[in-house]
Amino acid sequence: MNIEQLNQNYAIEPHIKFIEHKSGFPLIEIDNTTAKAVISVYGGQVLSFQPKSHSDDLLFVSNKAYYQQGKAIKGGVPICWPWFGPDPDSKGRPSHGFVRNRLSKVAQTQALSEETTKIILSLSDTPDTREIWAHPFELSLSLTIGSSLTLELVTRNLCEQAVSITQGFHTYFKVGDINQVQVLGLDNTNYFDKVDGGQQKLQTGSVTIDSEVDRIYTSVGEKLTIEDPSLGRRLCITSTGSKSAVVWNPWEKISLQMGDLEDDDYKRFLCVETVNAATDVINIPSGGEYKLMANYTVES
Ligand SMILES: O=P(O)(O)OC[C@H]1O[C@H](O)[C@H](O)[C@@H](O)[C@@H]1O
Numbered sequence: 291m292n293i294e295q296l297n298q299n300y301a302i303e304p305h306i307k308f309i310e311h312k313s314g315f316p317l318i319e320i321d322n323t324t325a326k327a328v329i330s331v332y333g334g335q336v337l338s339f340q341p342k343s344h345s346d347d348l349l350f351v352s353n354k355a356y357y358q359q360g361k362a363i364k365g366g367v368p369i370c371w372p373w374f375g376p377d378p379d380s381k382g383r384p385s386h387g388f389v390r391n392r393l394s395k396v397a398q399t400q401a402l403s404e405e406t407t408k409i410i411l412s413l414s415d416t417p418d419t420r421e422i423w424a425h426p427f428e429l430s431l432s433l434t435i436g437s438s439l440t441l442e443l444v445t446r447n448l449c450e451q452a453v454s455i456t457q458g459f460h461t462y463f464k465v466g467d468i469n470q471v472q473v474l475g476l477d478n479t480n481y482f483d484k485v486d487g488g489q490q491k492l493q494t495g496s497v498t499i500d501s502e503v504d505r506i507y508t509s510v511g512e513k514l515t516i517e518d519p520s521l522g523r524r525l526c527i528t529s530t531g532s533k534s535a536v537v538w539n540p541w542e543k544i545s546l547q548m549g550d551l552e553d554d555d556y557k558r559f560l561c562v563e564t565v566n567a568a569t570d571v572i573n574i575p576s577g578g579e580y581k582l583m584a585n586y587t588v589e590s
Pocket of ligand 1: 460537
Protein backbone atom coordinates (compact mmCIF):
# COMPACT_ATOMS: atom_id res chain seq x y z
CA MET A 291 0.00 0.00 0.00
CA ASN A 292 1.47 3.30 -1.11
CA ILE A 293 1.80 5.92 1.64
CA GLU A 294 1.58 8.84 -0.79
CA GLN A 295 -1.67 7.50 -2.19
CA LEU A 296 -3.10 6.86 1.28
CA ASN A 297 -2.24 10.44 2.24
CA GLN A 298 -3.78 11.79 -0.96
CA ASN A 299 -7.00 9.85 -0.46
CA TYR A 300 -7.43 9.75 3.30
CA ALA A 301 -5.22 12.29 5.17
CA ILE A 302 -7.08 15.14 6.86
CA GLU A 303 -4.98 18.12 7.93
CA PRO A 304 -4.09 18.47 10.80
CA HIS A 305 -5.79 15.37 12.27
CA ILE A 306 -4.85 12.34 10.22
CA LYS A 307 -1.70 11.41 8.37
CA PHE A 308 -0.18 8.18 7.09
CA ILE A 309 3.44 7.26 7.73
CA GLU A 310 5.50 4.18 6.95
CA HIS A 311 6.81 2.00 9.78
CA LYS A 312 10.36 0.73 9.17
CA SER A 313 8.82 -2.68 8.40
CA GLY A 314 6.95 -1.08 5.50
CA PHE A 315 3.56 -1.38 7.29
CA PRO A 316 1.42 1.74 6.90
CA LEU A 317 0.55 3.48 10.16
CA ILE A 318 -2.13 6.11 10.74
CA GLU A 319 -1.17 8.94 13.07
CA ILE A 320 -4.05 10.81 14.67
CA ASP A 321 -3.62 14.05 16.55
CA ASN A 322 -6.70 16.04 17.54
CA THR A 323 -7.32 18.48 20.39
CA THR A 324 -8.16 15.73 22.92
CA ALA A 325 -5.94 12.75 22.07
CA LYS A 326 -3.18 11.20 20.03
CA ALA A 327 -3.30 7.71 18.55
CA VAL A 328 -1.41 5.40 16.21
CA ILE A 329 -3.17 2.67 14.23
CA SER A 330 -1.50 -0.05 12.18
CA VAL A 331 -3.37 -0.78 8.94
CA TYR A 332 -1.82 -4.25 9.19
CA GLY A 333 -4.14 -6.09 11.58
CA GLY A 334 -6.39 -3.02 11.93
CA GLN A 335 -4.62 -2.66 15.24
CA VAL A 336 -4.62 0.39 17.51
CA LEU A 337 -1.04 0.62 18.83
CA SER A 338 -1.25 3.78 20.90
CA PHE A 339 -3.96 5.95 22.40
CA GLN A 340 -3.17 8.78 24.74
CA PRO A 341 -5.70 11.35 25.90
CA LYS A 342 -3.91 14.71 26.10
CA SER A 343 -5.14 15.15 29.69
CA HIS A 344 -2.99 12.14 30.74
CA SER A 345 0.75 11.53 30.66
CA ASP A 346 0.69 7.80 29.85
CA ASP A 347 -0.48 5.70 26.95
CA LEU A 348 -3.57 3.55 27.54
CA LEU A 349 -1.87 0.72 25.66
CA PHE A 350 1.23 -1.43 25.93
CA VAL A 351 3.24 -2.53 22.88
CA SER A 352 6.27 -4.78 23.33
CA ASN A 353 9.65 -3.38 22.25
CA LYS A 354 10.26 -6.83 20.77
CA ALA A 355 6.97 -6.98 18.83
CA TYR A 356 7.21 -8.51 15.35
CA TYR A 357 6.20 -6.29 12.45
CA GLN A 358 6.25 -9.09 9.89
CA GLN A 359 3.78 -10.32 7.32
CA GLY A 360 1.98 -13.36 8.73
CA LYS A 361 2.79 -12.58 12.38
CA ALA A 362 0.78 -10.69 14.98
CA ILE A 363 2.03 -7.45 16.53
CA LYS A 364 2.37 -8.02 20.30
CA GLY A 365 0.45 -5.20 21.93
CA GLY A 366 -2.17 -2.55 21.40
CA VAL A 367 -5.56 -3.94 20.40
CA PRO A 368 -5.19 -7.06 18.22
CA ILE A 369 -8.44 -8.16 16.57
CA CYS A 370 -9.26 -11.83 17.11
CA TRP A 371 -11.65 -13.03 14.39
CA PRO A 372 -13.42 -15.27 13.23
CA TRP A 373 -12.36 -17.31 16.23
CA PHE A 374 -10.91 -16.48 19.60
CA GLY A 375 -8.12 -18.73 20.93
CA PRO A 376 -6.86 -21.90 19.30
CA ASP A 377 -8.29 -23.20 16.00
CA PRO A 378 -11.76 -24.49 16.99
CA ASP A 379 -11.48 -27.33 14.43
CA SER A 380 -7.87 -28.24 15.40
CA LYS A 381 -6.74 -27.95 11.77
CA GLY A 382 -3.58 -26.03 12.65
CA ARG A 383 -4.99 -22.66 11.56
CA PRO A 384 -3.63 -19.56 13.34
CA SER A 385 -4.54 -18.89 16.94
CA HIS A 386 -7.06 -16.01 17.28
CA GLY A 387 -8.00 -16.19 13.59
CA PHE A 388 -6.47 -14.40 10.62
CA VAL A 389 -7.37 -10.71 10.89
CA ARG A 390 -4.43 -9.75 13.13
CA ASN A 391 -2.07 -11.30 10.54
CA ARG A 392 -3.35 -9.40 7.53
CA LEU A 393 -3.35 -5.97 5.96
CA SER A 394 -6.77 -4.36 6.19
CA LYS A 395 -8.13 -1.63 3.88
CA VAL A 396 -8.73 1.99 4.74
CA ALA A 397 -12.42 2.56 3.98
CA GLN A 398 -13.02 6.05 5.39
CA THR A 399 -11.46 8.80 7.50
CA GLN A 400 -13.44 11.59 9.10
CA ALA A 401 -12.76 14.57 11.37
CA LEU A 402 -16.04 14.58 13.32
CA SER A 403 -14.95 17.76 15.14
CA GLU A 404 -11.69 19.28 16.39
CA GLU A 405 -11.88 16.85 19.32
CA THR A 406 -12.90 13.63 17.59
CA THR A 407 -11.55 11.65 14.66
CA LYS A 408 -13.00 8.53 13.08
CA ILE A 409 -11.27 5.88 10.98
CA ILE A 410 -13.03 2.96 9.32
CA LEU A 411 -10.98 -0.04 8.22
CA SER A 412 -12.39 -3.02 6.39
CA LEU A 413 -11.60 -6.55 5.34
CA SER A 414 -13.47 -8.87 2.98
CA ASP A 415 -12.95 -12.47 1.97
CA THR A 416 -10.36 -13.31 -0.68
CA PRO A 417 -9.31 -16.67 -2.16
CA ASP A 418 -6.64 -16.67 0.55
CA THR A 419 -9.07 -16.18 3.48
CA ARG A 420 -11.49 -18.71 1.97
CA GLU A 421 -8.69 -21.30 2.13
CA ILE A 422 -8.60 -20.73 5.91
CA TRP A 423 -12.29 -20.03 6.52
CA ALA A 424 -14.65 -20.91 3.67
CA HIS A 425 -17.22 -18.12 4.17
CA PRO A 426 -17.74 -14.83 2.32
CA PHE A 427 -17.84 -11.92 4.76
CA GLU A 428 -17.36 -8.21 5.22
CA LEU A 429 -15.72 -6.90 8.36
CA SER A 430 -15.79 -3.26 9.27
CA LEU A 431 -13.78 -1.81 12.15
CA SER A 432 -14.66 1.70 13.17
CA LEU A 433 -12.25 3.49 15.51
CA THR A 434 -13.27 6.73 17.19
CA ILE A 435 -10.48 8.72 18.81
CA GLY A 436 -11.51 11.49 21.18
CA SER A 437 -11.48 11.90 24.95
CA SER A 438 -12.11 8.13 24.90
CA LEU A 439 -11.33 5.37 22.42
CA THR A 440 -14.21 3.43 20.86
CA LEU A 441 -13.91 0.32 18.71
CA GLU A 442 -16.84 -1.16 16.80
CA LEU A 443 -16.36 -4.37 14.90
CA VAL A 444 -19.22 -5.22 12.56
CA THR A 445 -19.34 -8.66 10.94
CA ARG A 446 -21.59 -9.01 7.89
CA ASN A 447 -22.42 -12.54 6.85
CA LEU A 448 -22.48 -12.60 3.03
CA CYS A 449 -22.94 -16.37 3.03
CA GLU A 450 -26.09 -18.21 2.01
CA GLN A 451 -26.00 -20.07 5.31
CA ALA A 452 -25.74 -18.89 8.90
CA VAL A 453 -22.19 -18.73 10.33
CA SER A 454 -20.89 -19.01 13.88
CA ILE A 455 -18.00 -16.93 15.13
CA THR A 456 -16.09 -16.17 18.29
CA GLN A 457 -14.03 -12.96 18.42
CA GLY A 458 -12.48 -10.32 20.59
CA PHE A 459 -10.53 -7.14 21.21
CA HIS A 460 -7.34 -8.60 22.74
CA THR A 461 -6.40 -5.34 24.44
CA TYR A 462 -2.98 -4.94 26.12
CA PHE A 463 -3.48 -2.24 28.76
CA LYS A 464 -0.32 -0.56 30.00
CA VAL A 465 0.02 -0.81 33.80
CA GLY A 466 2.62 0.73 36.12
CA ASP A 467 3.08 -2.31 38.37
CA ILE A 468 1.11 -5.51 37.82
CA ASN A 469 1.42 -6.38 41.53
CA GLN A 470 -0.75 -3.42 42.48
CA VAL A 471 -3.43 -3.80 39.81
CA GLN A 472 -7.03 -4.81 40.50
CA VAL A 473 -9.78 -5.59 38.00
CA LEU A 474 -13.23 -4.65 39.30
CA GLY A 475 -16.61 -5.75 37.95
CA LEU A 476 -16.07 -9.53 37.98
CA ASP A 477 -17.03 -10.31 41.58
CA ASN A 478 -19.35 -13.32 41.79
CA THR A 479 -18.72 -14.22 38.12
CA ASN A 480 -17.90 -17.71 36.82
CA TYR A 481 -14.79 -18.31 34.78
CA PHE A 482 -12.96 -21.08 32.96
CA ASP A 483 -9.44 -21.27 34.34
CA LYS A 484 -7.14 -22.07 31.39
CA VAL A 485 -4.11 -22.47 33.68
CA ASP A 486 -5.99 -25.16 35.64
CA GLY A 487 -7.22 -27.41 32.82
CA GLY A 488 -10.20 -25.18 31.95
CA GLN A 489 -11.95 -25.85 35.29
CA GLN A 490 -14.97 -23.69 36.06
CA LYS A 491 -14.50 -21.47 39.11
CA LEU A 492 -16.21 -18.55 40.82
CA GLN A 493 -14.50 -15.17 41.20
CA THR A 494 -14.90 -13.58 44.59
CA GLY A 495 -13.84 -9.97 45.02
CA SER A 496 -11.58 -8.14 42.60
CA VAL A 497 -9.06 -9.88 40.33
CA THR A 498 -5.43 -9.47 41.37
CA ILE A 499 -2.44 -10.91 39.55
CA ASP A 500 0.50 -12.67 41.26
CA SER A 501 1.08 -15.58 38.88
CA GLU A 502 0.08 -16.61 35.33
CA VAL A 503 -3.59 -15.76 34.73
CA ASP A 504 -5.58 -16.93 31.70
CA ARG A 505 -9.32 -16.92 32.34
CA ILE A 506 -12.51 -16.66 30.34
CA TYR A 507 -15.21 -15.02 32.46
CA THR A 508 -18.80 -15.75 31.41
CA SER A 509 -22.03 -13.74 31.86
CA VAL A 510 -20.01 -10.56 32.26
CA GLY A 511 -21.68 -7.14 32.72
CA GLU A 512 -21.11 -4.12 30.49
CA LYS A 513 -18.53 -2.34 32.67
CA LEU A 514 -15.12 -3.41 33.95
CA THR A 515 -12.49 -1.25 35.63
CA ILE A 516 -8.74 -1.64 35.97
CA GLU A 517 -7.44 0.16 39.06
CA ASP A 518 -3.77 1.03 38.59
CA PRO A 519 -2.53 2.99 41.63
CA SER A 520 1.10 3.03 40.47
CA LEU A 521 0.16 5.09 37.39
CA GLY A 522 -2.49 6.92 39.46
CA ARG A 523 -5.27 6.01 37.07
CA ARG A 524 -8.36 3.91 36.48
CA LEU A 525 -9.17 2.43 33.07
CA CYS A 526 -12.87 1.95 32.37
CA ILE A 527 -14.03 -0.58 29.81
CA THR A 528 -17.63 -0.41 28.62
CA SER A 529 -18.84 -2.90 26.05
CA THR A 530 -21.87 -4.06 24.13
CA GLY A 531 -22.35 -7.27 22.17
CA SER A 532 -20.14 -9.24 24.56
CA LYS A 533 -21.07 -11.53 27.44
CA SER A 534 -17.55 -12.81 28.08
CA ALA A 535 -14.20 -11.32 29.03
CA VAL A 536 -10.68 -12.70 29.10
CA VAL A 537 -8.10 -11.69 31.67
CA TRP A 538 -4.57 -12.69 30.64
CA ASN A 539 -1.12 -12.10 32.03
CA PRO A 540 1.65 -14.54 31.07
CA TRP A 541 3.77 -13.91 34.20
CA GLU A 542 7.49 -14.64 34.25
CA LYS A 543 7.98 -18.11 32.76
CA ILE A 544 5.86 -17.53 29.64
CA SER A 545 7.29 -14.03 29.11
CA LEU A 546 10.74 -15.64 29.05
CA GLN A 547 9.52 -18.14 26.44
CA MET A 548 7.85 -15.58 24.16
CA GLY A 549 10.26 -14.21 21.57
CA ASP A 550 8.27 -11.01 21.22
CA LEU A 551 8.20 -10.03 24.91
CA GLU A 552 11.00 -8.64 27.10
CA ASP A 553 11.66 -10.92 30.10
CA ASP A 554 9.95 -8.59 32.58
CA ASP A 555 7.21 -7.23 30.29
CA TYR A 556 4.57 -9.14 32.26
CA LYS A 557 4.95 -6.46 34.95
CA ARG A 558 3.94 -3.73 32.49
CA PHE A 559 0.68 -4.94 30.93
CA LEU A 560 -2.58 -6.68 31.58
CA CYS A 561 -4.89 -7.98 28.87
CA VAL A 562 -8.57 -7.47 29.70
CA GLU A 563 -10.31 -8.57 26.56
CA THR A 564 -13.85 -7.84 25.40
CA VAL A 565 -14.75 -11.06 23.67
CA ASN A 566 -17.33 -13.55 22.49
CA ALA A 567 -15.60 -16.75 23.60
CA ALA A 568 -16.21 -20.14 25.25
CA THR A 569 -20.02 -20.52 25.46
CA ASP A 570 -20.56 -16.99 24.09
CA VAL A 571 -20.64 -18.08 20.43
CA ILE A 572 -22.32 -15.71 17.96
CA ASN A 573 -24.57 -17.10 15.23
CA ILE A 574 -25.19 -14.71 12.36
CA PRO A 575 -27.96 -15.55 9.88
CA SER A 576 -27.39 -15.30 6.13
CA GLY A 577 -27.31 -11.59 5.20
CA GLY A 578 -27.23 -10.61 8.88
CA GLU A 579 -24.69 -8.62 10.88
CA TYR A 580 -23.32 -8.49 14.41
CA LYS A 581 -21.68 -5.60 16.26
CA LEU A 582 -19.11 -5.87 19.06
CA MET A 583 -18.28 -2.56 20.74
CA ALA A 584 -15.77 -1.51 23.39
CA ASN A 585 -15.14 1.95 24.79
CA TYR A 586 -12.06 2.82 26.87
CA THR A 587 -11.70 5.85 29.11
CA VAL A 588 -8.90 6.87 31.45
CA GLU A 589 -9.78 8.47 34.81
CA SER A 590 -7.41 9.94 37.40
O1 LIG B 1 0.41 -15.10 22.01
P1 LIG B 1 -0.98 -14.91 21.46
O2 LIG B 1 -1.35 -15.87 20.36
O3 LIG B 1 -1.19 -13.48 21.05
O4 LIG B 1 -1.99 -15.20 22.62
C1 LIG B 1 -1.86 -14.63 23.87
C2 LIG B 1 -2.98 -15.07 24.79
O5 LIG B 1 -4.21 -14.66 24.28
C3 LIG B 1 -5.38 -14.90 25.07
O6 LIG B 1 -5.49 -14.02 26.11
C4 LIG B 1 -5.50 -16.34 25.49
O7 LIG B 1 -6.49 -16.53 26.47
C5 LIG B 1 -4.18 -16.88 25.97
O8 LIG B 1 -4.31 -18.27 26.14
C6 LIG B 1 -3.06 -16.57 24.99
O9 LIG B 1 -1.84 -17.09 25.47
